[in-house]
Amino acid sequence: MNGREPRAPLARAVRRGDRRALARLISLVERRDPAADRALRELYSFTGRARVVGLTGPLGVGKSSLVNRLIGHLRSQGRSVAVVAVDPSSPFSGGSVLGDRIRIEREDADTGVFIRSMASRGQSGGLAPTTRDVVRLLDAAGFDVVLVETVGSGQVDVEIREIASTSIVVLIPHLGDEVQTLKAGLFEIADVFCVNKSDLDGAEQARRDLVELVALGAPRHGWRPKVVSASASQPFGIDELWAAVESHEAFLDEGTRRADRDRHRLRAELFELVLDDAARRLRGAVEADRTFAELVEEVRARRLDPRTAAERWRRRSARPRG
Amino acid sequence: MPKASKSAPIRVLIAKPGLDGHDRGAKVVARALRDAGMEVIYAGLRQTPAEIVRAAIEEDVDLVGLSILSGAHMELIPRVLKGLRAEHASRIPVFAGGIIPDEDARRLKRLGVRAVFGPGTSLETIVESVRSIAGRSS
Numbered sequence A: 001m002n003g004r005e006p007r008a009p010l011a012r013a014v015r016r017g018d019r020r021a022l023a024r025l026i027s028l029v030e031r032r033d034p035a036a037d038r039a040l041r042e043l044y045s046f047t048g049r050a051r052v053v054g055l056t057g058p059l060g061v062g063k064s065s066l067v068n069r070l071i072g073h074l075r076s077q078g079r080s081v082a083v084v085a086v087d088p089s090s091p092f093s094g095g096s097v098l099g100d101r102i103r104i105e106r107e108d109a110d111t112g113v114f115i116r117s118m119a120s121r122g123q124s125g126g127l128a129p130t131t132r133d134v135v136r137l138l139d140a141a142g143f144d145v146v147l148v149e150t151v152g153s154g155q156v157d158v159e160i161r162e163i164a165s166t167s168i169v170v171l172i173p174h175l176g177d178e179v180q181t182l183k184a185g186l187f188e189i190a191d192v193f194c195v196n197k198s199d200l201d202g203a204e205q206a207r208r209d210l211v212e213l214v215a216l217g218a219p220r221h222g223w224r225p226k227v228v229s230a231s232a233s234q235p236f237g238i239d240e241l242w243a244a245v246e247s248h249e250a251f252l253d254e255g256t257r258r259a260d261r262d263r264h265r266l267r268a269e270l271f272e273l274v275l276d277d278a279a280r281r282l283r284g285a286v287e288a289d290r291t292f293a294e295l296v297e298e299v300r301a302r303r304l305d306p307r308t309a310a311e312r313w314r315r316r317s318a319r320p321r322g
Numbered sequence B: 001m002p003k004a005s006k007s008a009p010i011r012v013l014i015a016k017p018g019l020d021g022h023d024r025g026a027k028v029v030a031r032a033l034r035d036a037g038m039e040v041i042y043a044g045l046r047q048t049p050a051e052i053v054r055a056a057i058e059e060d061v062d063l064v065g066l067s068i069l070s071g072a073h074m075e076l077i078p079r080v081l082k083g084l085r086a087e088h089a090s091r092i093p094v095f096a097g098g099i100i101p102d103e104d105a106r107r108l109k110r111l112g113v114r115a116v117f118g119p120g121t122s123l124e125t126i127v128e129s130v131r132s133i134a135g136r137s138s
């Protein structure tokens, strides 16, 4: 499948490189507007081309600063870059302060960069599916690289990892507690470790600790995570960081690795959708069914136990109705 | 299942154009808007008008708030308005805060700025005005 230009106006505009349309469509995806669904369907055939790279790590380790530098690095190679920065929402008001917004020294007219902030809550349908769809829009819009920044927080990262082709975990010297965090999950996520703020004391020690940790672990699907020292503020190590990403991408390109990964992910996504659909239909059937209400009463009267009642309903509803 | 919702949070870009390095006020406002349930994109210090226009478009915000203490408001704010117009984005309302004399505030409003908040304005007033400018007053 490929090539057919979309008919939905917003989707067409995105393909034409209209940034306002792209921004609008992202908002619609965030709130699961039906118009977004249509556009996503039409744009899907144009996805799968962008390199999607995740950056995650504890609060304040310099993820945005690194994104900044990576944008500079990639632009100097002539590659276009989109960024999705996900920030946590306030558990109290549901509101959020997103930022400081990533800021690049870029030409005002540079259309090769697009930056979007997203709140982690208030995403109807969940953060990971929303992020995946937003990344697809950016991919279909033609960006060569999509960088996804998230604050390290366990589950979210694991889910976001399923979107990226390479995941960078950002840490800083004097890990201490961070090493615990590693054990708790970040270690499972990393294709590349970046020790940022390596301009500070303890950087060399931190790097050695990580290399040791990586050497202890078993390689995941044949890949042993790379460890890179960098400083976003100086800057140094940025070329090395991107080279590590490239080497992981090259690794994926060997044999059928990338295809296998893609298949695995899409299978999970499709399965999810089929399940959702089945659940929705079943819910409709149950709510419309009088015998279900009767079974509830039987259970309430202790004449039937819930499991037997469920089984009965299943057998009954499997029978064609007359 | 996800429902399409009208109740998507109001998105506001808060920016500080110009060279002064004080963003206490802007941050206080940003937090108040967040506590009122809004999504605030905080653009940080020393943004150029062009950067602000770009951010407003890419972030698809409902409003732009500009905080200016340097006295350069009559120069910077019209440039943001003009930039938005040039990008066909003049539908995005702009409000301003900071030390802005009444006479200038009147001129800015004539140019299209929707509200100007002086140093004494209460946070409640700001939150309410932002809601009503966004067309979502409760």
Ligand SMILES: Nc1nc2c(ncn2[C@@H]2O[C@H](COP(=O)(O)OP(=O)(O)OP(=O)(O)O)[C@@H](O)[C@H]2O)c(=O)[nH]1
Pocket (backbone or CB within 6 Å): A058, A059, A060, A061, A062, A063, A064, A065, A066, A151, A196, A197, A198, A199, A200, A230, A231, A232, A233, A234
């Ligand atoms: N010394 C030093 N400071 C840095 C470096 N990189 C970033 N910083 C500083 O670290 C602070 C946080 O940087 P950010 O880039 O905002 O970090 P972040 O990980 O994106 O932060 P959150 O998104 O809030 O989790 C800022 O004050 C930066 O100036 C670095 O390489 N060296």
Ligand SMILES: [Mg+2]
Pocket (backbone or CB within 6 Å): A063, A064, A065, A099, A149
């Ligand atoms: Mg950040």
